[in-house]
Amino acid sequence: MTLNPAPIEEITGPRHAQVLPSFAANLMKRRMQVNGEKVSGEELLAWRGTLPNYIRANAIRNKFVKGHRPRFEILWHSPIGVHLRPGWEGSVTPFYQTRLRAAIDSLTDASQFPKLTLRQLKELLRMPVAELLELLAKLESSYWTAEHSNQLIQKPLHPETPLQMLAVTDEWLADVNIALKADWVDRVSDDDLRFGGTGQQSLGTWMRETIAQSSVSETVVALGNALVRANTASWTQELEELAQAALSHTKRRPGSNEARQRWVRIFLAKLRGPRPRTLQEVGDEFSLTRERVRQICSTIEDALAANAVATPALDKLLAAAARIAPVTAEQADHELSKLLGSGTGIYCALEFAEVLGKKPDVIAGTTNVRTPHGIEHIPMIRLRDQASDWMTKAIQAVRKDCRGVGCSNYVRIAGIMSLDEGVVIDQRELEGLLEAVPGYRVLDKEGGWFTVALGEETAIANRLKKLFAVASQSITVDDLLIAAVTDDRWLQLAGRGLCIPPIHVLIQLVSSWTWLHKDRHNKMRPIEPIAPQAVLTEIELLAIEVIEANDGVATRSDLAKVIVADRGWTNVALSFALGSSPVFMKIEHSIYRVAGRPLSAPALVEARLRRDRELRQANEVVLDEINTDEPLRITLTQAAGSAPAQRRVIYLPKQYREHVRGAFTHARGAGPSINVSSAQQILRLSAFAESRGVAPGEAFEVIFDVNRRTYEFVHAGDRGDN
Known part of the structure; x- marks a missing residue:
């Protein structure tokens, strides 16, 4: 965009440096230091020697623009005073020729061009200020002579135009002061693309001092508006x-x-x-x-x-x-x-x-x-x-919980992450993470309960489907909750104990399942009937048949006669089904009915009579008639309590007290040696049973061989011995 300077040997005297036009150079009251060298406005209009190259000329212009930014009204309102002499096209590139011709065509008379102010010309050409000054300097240099330079030295061609001062409103001052309180204002660089600086003090400091005066210039108003706009x-x-x-x-x-x-x-x-x-x-x-x-x-x-x-x-x-x-x-x-x-x-x-x-x-x-x-x-x-991997692990922990009880708690997940991953997170972070998981819904915001899984995917839903499969009427919410928490084996799905939610959270969870219809008075029923064969186990179906055969109420002995004696299931499997399945309700000791069905009073009376007869017959058992020549298959109950399993004891039924006593070793060497005391206490068996998955209070079977002094452990659900 710059013209090649004439060779040095052709230079006969001072000439225009093609850096700034004269009206701008007049504003340089003292020498300006640029890249270690000083230059004055007079020198720019009476340059001796080789013209400044493009890099130096551009540096001088930029330094001039930045230094005069706080007083830009002088430039904006100054007439450019540059004439378009014949042949001016040779001073600029074709690109600028096109723009200048368009600007001249917009004027009523080409003679008006020198009278334009810098602001008016900028609006016509739409060019940056520094570039506009370069263009005017090149146009002016096409006719500039040493005579012009001498005149300039003696008397400026264009005296400074007085600044136009404006009175500002209190509202404007308030808006600008708010913006000036922002930290970013004092960090604005002197070279910032939008705001620049004063060259001596920070923009914020200079602006605060300036607006404290009774009136300010148009430039200050424009700068204040720019700061307010940027801050908001x-x-x-x-x-x-x-x-x-x-x-x-x-x-x-x-x-x-x-x-x-x-x-x-x-x-x-x-x-x-x-x-x-x-x-x-x-x-x-x-x-x-x-x-x-x-x-x-x-x-x-x-x-x-x-x-x-x-x-x-x-x-x-x-x-x-x-x-x-x-x-x-x-x-x-x-x-x-x-x-x-x-x-x-x-x-x-x-x-x-x-x-x-x-x-x-x-x-x-x-x-x-x-x-x-x-x-x-x-x-x-x-x-x-x-680290990002804790997010995936947190989601995995949440899904494990929800596969069990259908919901989880922020405090619980945060604790797991702290213990397992060493990551400290809060509820806000978990909420932000879980919102990405399909099915996420808050059940109790204050308590931190939420769910991320559909009801059909959880263990609690599968348990309740069993209840709805056998119920003959709508089930109350209270009955549903009882069915949900009557057994704790299904709560071990996550590898560590799950957290049982409070009743109001479970109500929120169950009420949201789409396969359930909520009747009045907090009663539930499935929208589509659930086939018992689709959700119940074989032993559950057998037990329901026995109970129905006894008019809806059956004793433990009634069930054992068919399921154990006739069908070959073990007593342990039967006890596990009665104690863990939600379809059976224990009315009283050894008497059961099917949950969700009306209770027949006559059937309950008959069941009590049968149970009494069974108890009397059991008490009449002659201990001497127990045959110890064959192994004894005895049903035991796992010890409960808060003490470690190693310190808990299991009690032997009293009818075997005289026959099973002393030390016994495991028949296959897979378990510890146990000891049956005279007080019917079996030592070291509780810890072994716990290691085999027997929960506190759960029934299991042990086969004692009195002659060989050995024992065998029988798992729940097995049809035969281990």
């Missing part, structure tokens, strides 16, 4: 202003204002949406190739990365994102929508921060979540210094 802008608004500023500081720029705005729209389109768009997507929108889109976006990005840029809106956005992380990208976009602005997402902001070379406290990532349809990759944002 969303990130998308800030992004557009930065793109506009960047195009004023690039070598390659559009040739018209319309093209300039199109470049800005192209750049913004790449960062529109929840995720950054591809070059192809932007190119399709604007009918451009991918390479052209890349060139336009790179031009703006390179200018932003190479210059000082204040980004208060982006900084506030990233700080807010760090406060809510970890969280799904979708939830972050929702919570940060006001800071983001319309039509964009946090992933776009993080990519732009990377362009500027920032390293925010949050980064983008994904978390894998298992769903009925496979593994889903959920977009997340998390803290930069926080």
Whole structure:
């Protein structure tokens, strides 16, 4: 854009340096130091020797513009005083020729050109101030002579135009003072693309002192408005202003204002949406190739990365994102929508921060979540210094809980993460993480209870389906809760004891299942009938047949006669089914009925009579008739209590007291030696039974061989011996 200077030997006297036009050079009251050398306004208009090269000329102009920014009204309102002499086209490039001709055509008379103020010409040409001064200097140099220089030295051609001072309102002062309290204002660099500096003190300090006066200049008003706008802008608004500023500081720029705005729209389109768009997507929108889109976006990005840029809106956005992380990208976009602005997402902001070379406290990532349809990759944002694998492990712990009792608690999951992973997380972080999991729903916000699984996928739902399969009427919520917590074996699904939720949480959980219909008075029934054969085990179906055969009420002996004696199941398997299945309700000792069905009073009376007869017959057993020549199969009950299993004892039924006593070893050497005392206490058997999966209070069988002094352990559900 610069003309090659004439050879030194052709120079006959001082000439125009082609750096600043005379009306600007007149404003330089003292010598200005640039890159270690000093230069004055007089020297710029009467330059001796080789003309400054492009780099030095550009440095002088930029230093001049930055130094005079606080008093820019002098420049804005100064007539340019530059004439378009015949042959002026040879002083500038074709690009500027086109623009100048368009500006001249907009005037009623070409003679008006020298009378234009700098602001008026800038609005016509739409060029950066430094570039506009360079253009005017080249035009002026085409007719500048030493005579002009001498006249300038003796008397300035264009005296300073007085500053136009404005009175400001209290409302404007209040808005500007609020902006000046922001920390980012005092950190604005002197080289900032949008604001610049005073060159002597921080922008904030200078602005506070200036607005304290009774009146301020137009430049100060404009700067104050810019600070207020930047302090309250969303990130998308800030992004557009930065793109506009960047195009004023690039070598390659559009040739018209319309093209300039199109470049800005192209750049913004790449960062529109929840995720950054591809070059192809932007190119399709604007009918451009991918390479052209890349060139336009790179031009703006390179200018932003190479210059000082204040980004208060982006900084506030990233700080807010760090406060809510970890969280799904979708939830972050929702919570940060006001800071983001319309039509964009946090992933776009993080990519732009990377362009500027920032390293925010949050980064983008994904978390894998298992769903009925496979593994889903959920977009997340998390803290930069926080490991990401704890998120997956936290979700795994939550799903284990919900597969059991259908819900979990924030405090419980935070405790598991602290103990197992050494990660300290709070409820807010867990909430942000779990919102990505399908089926997440809060059951009790104050208590921290939530669910992430559908009811059909949980053990508690499977238990209640058994109850609904045999019930002949709607089931009350209380009965459902009793059925849900009557057995604790199903609570061991997660590898560690699950946390039983309170009643009101279970009511919220059960009421949300789509396969249940809630009647009035808190009663439930399935929407579609549930076939017993689909959900009940074989021994449960057999037990129901026996109970129905006894008019709905049966004793333990009634059940054992059919299930154990006739069908070959063990007493342990029968006891396990009666104690753990939700379909059986224990009315009183050794008397059972089917849950969810009306109770027949006559059948209960008959069952009590049968039980009494059974007890009398048992008490009449003659101990001497017990045949110890064959192994004795004895039903025992696992010891309960809070003491360790090694210190608990199991008691032998009293009818075997005289026959089973002393030490016994395991028949296959798989268990410890046990000892049966005279007080019917069996030592060391409780710990062994616990290791084989027998819960406190649960029945199991042991086969004692009195002659060989050995014993065998029988598992629940087995049909024969181990």
